[in-house]
Amino acid sequence: MTAGIPAREHPVTHVADLPGRAARYAEWPSWADPAVVAALRDCGVSAPWAHQTEAASHAYEGRHVVISTGTASGKSLAYQLPVLSRLAAGEKAKASVRGGRVAEPPARGAAPAVTALYLSPTKALGADQLRSVSSLDVPGVRAASFDGDTPMAERDWVRAHANWVFTNPDMLHRGILSAHGRWATFFRRLSCVVVDECHSYRGVFGSHVALLLRRLRRVAEHYGASPVFVLASATTASPASFASRLTGVSCVAVTEDASPRGARTVALWEPPLLDELTGENGAPVRRSAGAETSRILADLVLEGARSLAFIRSRRGAELAALGARRILSEVDPSLVETVAAYRSGYLPEERRALEGALLSGRLLGVATTNALELGVDIAGLDAVVLAGYPGTLASFWQQAGRAGRSGDSALVVFVARDDPLDTYLVHHPAALLSRPVETAVLDPANPYVLAPQLACALAELPLTLPELEVFGGAAAQEVLAELAEQKLVRRRSSGWYWTSRDRPHAEVGIRGTGGEQIAVVESDSGRMLGTVDPGSACFAVHPGAVYLHQGASYVVDELDLETGLALVHAENPDWTTTPREVVDISVLSTQEKQDYGGVSVCLGEVAVTSQVVGYLRRRPSGEVIDHTPLDLPEQSLRTRAVWYTVSAELLGSDGSDGSDGEVGTGGHRVGTESAGPVGTGEETQADGRGPVREGGRTPGGAGLVPARVPGALHAAEHAAIGLLPLFATCDRWDIGGVSTAWHEDTGEATVFVHDGHPGGAGFAERGYAAIVPWLAATREAIVSCECPTGCPSCVQSPKCGNGNEPLDKAGAVAVLGTVLGALRQHGT
Numbered sequence: 117m118t119a120g121i122p123a124r125e126h127p128v129t130h131v132a133d134l135p136g137r138a139a140r141y142a143e144w145p146s147w148a149d150p151a152v153v154a155a156l157r158d159c160g161v162s163a164p165w166a167h168q169t170e171a172a173s174h175a176y177e178g179r180h181v182v183i184s185t186g187t188a189s190g191k192s193l194a195y196q197l198p199v200l201s202r203l204a205a206g207e208k209a210k211a212s213v214r215g216g217r218v219a220e221p222p223a224r225g226a227a228p229a230v231t232a233l234y235l236s237p238t239k240a241l242g243a244d245q246l247r248s249v250s251s252l253d254v255p256g257v258r259a260a261s262f263d264g265d266t267p268m269a270e271r272d273w274v275r276a277h278a279n280w281v282f283t284n285p286d287m288l289h290r291g292i293l294s295a296h297g298r299w300a301t302f303f304r305r306l307s308c309v310v311v312d313e314c315h316s317y318r319g320v321f322g323s324h325v326a327l328l329l330r331r332l333r334r335v336a337e338h339y340g341a342s343p344v345f346v347l348a349s350a351t352t353a354s355p356a357s358f359a360s361r362l363t364g365v366s367c368v369a370v371t372e373d374a375s376p377r378g379a380r381t382v383a384l385w386e387p388p389l390l391d392e393l394t395g396e397n398g399a400p401v402r403r404s405a406g407a408e409t410s411r412i413l414a415d416l417v418l419e420g421a422r423s424l425a426f427i428r429s430r431r432g433a434e435l436a437a438l439g440a441r442r443i444l445s446e447v448d449p450s451l452v453e454t455v456a457a458y459r460s461g462y463l464p465e466e467r468r469a470l471e472g473a474l475l476s477g478r479l480l481g482v483a484t485t486n487a488l489e490l491g492v493d494i495a496g497l498d499a500v501v502l503a504g505y506p507g508t509l510a511s512f513w514q515q516a517g518r519a520g521r522s523g524d525s526a527l528v529v530f531v532a533r534d535d536p537l538d539t540y541l542v543h544h545p546a547a548l549l550s551r552p553v554e555t556a557v558l559d560p561a562n563p564y565v566l567a568p569q570l571a572c573a574l575a576e577l578p579l580t581l582p583e584l585e586v587f588g589g590a591a592a593q594e595v596l597a598e599l600a601e602q603k604l605v606r607r608r609s610s611g612w613y614w615t616s617r618d619r620p621h622a623e624v625g626i627r628g629t630g631g632e633q634i635a636v637v638e639s640d641s642g643r644m645l646g647t648v649d650p651g652s653a654c655f656a657v658h659p660g661a662v663y664l665h666q667g668a669s670y671v672v673d674e675l676d677l678e679t680g681l682a683l684v685h686a687e688n689p690d691w692t693t694t695p696r697e698v699v700d701i702s703v704l705s706t707q708e709k710q711d712y713g714g715v716s717v718c719l720g721e722v723a724v725t726s727q728v729v730g731y732l733r734r735r736p737s738g739e740v741i742d743h744t745p746l747d748l749p750e751q752s753l754r755t756r757a758v759w760y761t762v763s764a765e766l767l768g769s770d771g772s773d774g775s776d777g778e779v780g781t782g783g784h785r786v787g788t789e790s791a792g793p794v795g796t797g798e799e800t801q802a803d804g805r806g807p808v809r810e811g812g813r814t815p816g817g818a819g820l821v822p823a824r825v826p827g828a829l830h831a832a833e834h835a836a837i838g839l840l841p842l843f844a845t846c847d848r849w850d851i852g853g854v855s856t857a858w859h860e861d862t863g864e865a866t867v868f869v870h871d872g873h874p875g876g877a878g879f880a881e882r883g884y885a886a887i888v889p890w891l892a893a894t895r896e897a898i899v900s901c902e903c904p905t906g907c908p909s910c911v912q913s914p915k916c917g918n919g920n921e922p923l924d925k926a927g928a929v930a931v932l933g934t935v936l937g938a939l940r941q942h943g944t
C-alpha cells in the first residue's frame with residue numbers, strides 16, 4: 117500500500133495485528149416460538165450465537181437488558197427472537213379465544229395479546245429494521261412504522277391494529293405520548309420496548325431521550341403495563357450503567373461477543389506536511405486526509421480489495437470517490453466504474469443495490485459518510501479506510517468492524533486529519549486500540565432539558581409526588597417550582613397539574629435546547645432545506661456561509677434572526693467557510709474547586725457571550741483565500757464549564773503585565789477545537805525558542821515571560837478542546853473555550869472549556885473528572901506534532917475567534933507541564 121509513496125515520506129506511524137475469533141453457538145431457547153425459529157432458519161441462521169440467546173432470554177423472562185457487542189454481531193436477532201415469540205404467542209392465544217377453542221376465560225398461562233415498540237435514532241434505520249422483521253413473515257405479527265413519513269390515512273390503522281410499532285424518539289414525543297389516549301389499547305398491551313443503537317443517545321439529545329423514556333414508562337404504567345426494555349448498543353464501557361441511566365430502570369448487560377470475526381491489521385497514517393502550501397499565519401499544511409484517502413482507496417482497488425472509506429462530510433465522500441476514480445483512470449481505466457460514493461438521502465432500494473454490489477465485488481471501492489454506519493448489513497470487507505477520527509471510539513470500532521473476513525486478514529487504515537485529537541491518536545496507538553470504548557454522556561438533570569420535558573410529562577398526565585423521583589427528585593422539584601411561578605403548572609395536595617389548554621409538545625425540540633429553529637430556505641424555489649438551532653445560526657448560516665444539505669452545497673445570502681429565516685442559493689464553490697467569533701465568559705457560580713498549590717481546577721456555571729465577527733474562506737487544501745467581516749448580534753449562553761487557573765508565580769511572569777494583547781475585550785478570548793489520554797514525558801521544547809527563562813524560575817514553573825502567557829494559554833486551550841472528545845463523547849463543535857492571562861472572576865490566568873449547549877450536557881463534568889489524563893493527553897498531542905510553531909494538527913483551531921493569534925506552541929507545552937506537575941504533586 118505504501119508502494120507509490122516517495123521514499124522521504126513515512127506516513128505510517130503504527131501497525132497492529134488484531135487476531136480473529138471463531139463463533140460460539142448456543143441452542144435455540146426452549147421458550148422460542150417454533151414459527152419464529154423456522155423463519156430465522158429460513159434466513160440462514162442455523163443456530164444463535166451464545167450472546168444472542170443470553171440477551172434474548174433476559175428480555176423474554178422480563179429483565180431489562182442491554183446487548184453491547186461488536187459490529188454485525190447479530191444484535192437485531194437478540195431482540196427479534198423474544199419480541200416475535202411474545203407477539204406470536206399472544207396472537208395464538210387471542211385467536212384461540214376468539215375461535216372458541218379455549219374455555220372462557222383463557223386457560224391459566226395462556227399469553228395475553230401483547231404489543232411492542234421499536235425506537236431508532238434515525239428513520240432510515242427504523243425502516244431497515246422493519247423490513248427485516250416483515251421479511252420474516254411470522255404469523256400474527258403486524259409490524260408497521262409510525263413516523264413522519266407514515267401517511268395520515270395509515271396512522272389510524274397502525275394505532276388500531278399494529279402490534280409492533282417502529283418509530284423514533286421525535287415521533288414518540290410529538291405524535292404518540294402527546295396523544296396517548298388514542299393509543300390506549302396499544303399501551304395497555306405494551307410488553308417490550310426496543311431501543312436500538314442506544315449509544316447514539318448522548319449529549320443534549322440523549323438527555324431528552326432519557327426523559328422521554330421515563331415519560332413513556334409512566335404512560336404505560338397509567339394503562340397498567342410495565343414493559344421490559346431491550347437496548348442494543350455498539351460496544352461501550354459500562355453499558356449496564358449507561359442503559360440504566362438512559363431508561364431509568366436497572367438493566368443487565370450482555371457483552372461477551374460470540375460472533376465470528378476475521379483477523380485485522382490496523383495501520384495508523386499521518387499525511388505528510390507539504391512544502392509548497394501555507395495556511396493561516398503561515399502555518400504548514402498537511403496533505404488533506406481526503407486526498408490521502410483517495411490515493412489509498414485507489415491503491416486498494418488496484419489490489420482487488422473490496423474497500424469502504426469513511427469520510428466525515430458528504431462533500432468529502434464525493435470528492436474522495438472522484439479522486440480515486442481520477443487516479444484509476446490514469447492507471448487502469450477499466451476500474452473507474454468500480455468506485456462510487458454513498459451518502460444519506462439514498463433510497464432504501466439504492467442502498468440495498470449498493471450493499472449487494474460491494475459484497476459481490478462488482479463495486480470495489482465506496483467512499484461514504486457515516487450514513488453507512490448504522491443499520492447497514494455490510495461486513496466482511498477486505499479493507500476499511502477512516503479519514504479522520506469519527507468522534508467516538510464506539511464509532512471507530514463500528515466503522516472498522518466492517519472489515520474482516522474469516523480466513524484472510526483484512527486491513528483498517530486510520531488517516532489522521534489535521535487536528536490535535538487525530539495527531540494524538542496516530543502517535544499514541546494505545547489510546548485508539550487498547551482503550552475501553554467510552555460511555556455516552558448525558559445529563560437528564562439539565563434544567564434546560566428537564567423543564568420542557570416535565571412540561572410535556574405533566575400535560576400527558578398529572579405528576580404525583582412519588583413520581584418526582586423518576587424525573588430526578590430535587591432537580592425536578594426546582595424546575596416545577598419555576599413552572600408554577602410562570603403559572604404553567606399548579607401544585608395540589610395530590611401532585612402537579614398542567615394548567616394550560618395548550619400542549620407544549622410541538623414547542624419542544626428534542627435534538628437541541630434552543631427555542632424556535634431557524635429555517636434554511638432556498639430563495640429560488642422556496643423549498644425548506646432544513647433547520648438550524650438558534651444558538652448556532654450565526655455560526656452555521658451567517659451571510660456568505662457554505663451550507664451543505666444532502667450532498668448538495670448552498671451559499672447563504674441572508675440571515676434574518678427576527679423572522680427565523682436563512683435564505684440560500686445553490687452553489688458549489690471551490691472553498692469552505694469558517695466563522696470567526698469573539699467570546700467573553702463570566703463565572704456565575706463555582707460548584708467544585710480543587711487547589712493544587714498555585715493551580716486550581718473548578719467546575720461551575722458560566723455565562724458565555726459570543727459574537728460572530730467575520731468568516732474565512734479556505735480552499736480544500738487548507739489555504740486561506742480571504743477574511744470577510746460581519747455585523748451580527750451578540751448571543752448569550754448560560755452553561756457549565758471546567759476551568760483551571762495558574763498563578764503568576766508558576767507561569768513565571770510577575771503578574772504585573774498580565775494583559776493578553778489582541779486577545780479580545782477585557783482580556784478574554786475564545787477558540788474551539790478537538791481532542792486524547794495519558795502521557796507524562798519530559799518537557800519538550802516544541803520549537804527553537806523554547807519556553808524556559810533561565811534564572812529566577814519558580815521550581816516546576818513554566819518560566820514564561822509575560823508577553824508569552826496569552827499565546828501559551830490560548831494554544832493550551834485549543835488543544836484541550838481538541839482532546840476533550842476522547843473523554844467526554846462530545847464533538848469538538850459541542851464545546852467551546854476561552855483563555856485569558858487574567859480573568860476578573862478568578863483573579864488569575866485562566867483556561868475555560870465550556871459546554872456549547874444551554875445548561876450543559878455533562879461534558880464539562882467529564883473534563884473535570886478526567887482532568888489529569890485529559891491535560892496530559894493535550895500536552896502529548898502538542899508535543900507529538902512535528903510542526904515548528906503550531907498548525908491545525910496541534911494548536912490551531914478551525915473556529916478560533918481570533919484568527920489563531922496569538923498562539924505559542926512551546927509555551928503551551930510549558931504551561932501544561934506546570935499544571936500537570938502541580939496536579940500530580942498536590943493531588944490525592
Ligand SMILES: Nc1ncnc2c1ncn2[C@@H]1O[C@H](COP(=O)(O)OP(=O)(O)OP(=O)(O)O)[C@@H](O)[C@H]1O
Pocket residue numbers: 160161162163164165168185186187188189190191192193489490491492493
Ligand atoms: N446466529 C447467527 N448466525 C449467522 N448469521 C447471523 C446470526 N445472527 C445474525 N446473523 C447475521 O449477521 C448479520 C448482522 O446482523 P445484525 O445486523 O443484526 O448485526 P448488528 O450487531 O445489529 O450490527 P450493527 O453493529 O451494524 O448494528 C446479518 O446478516 C444477520 O442475518
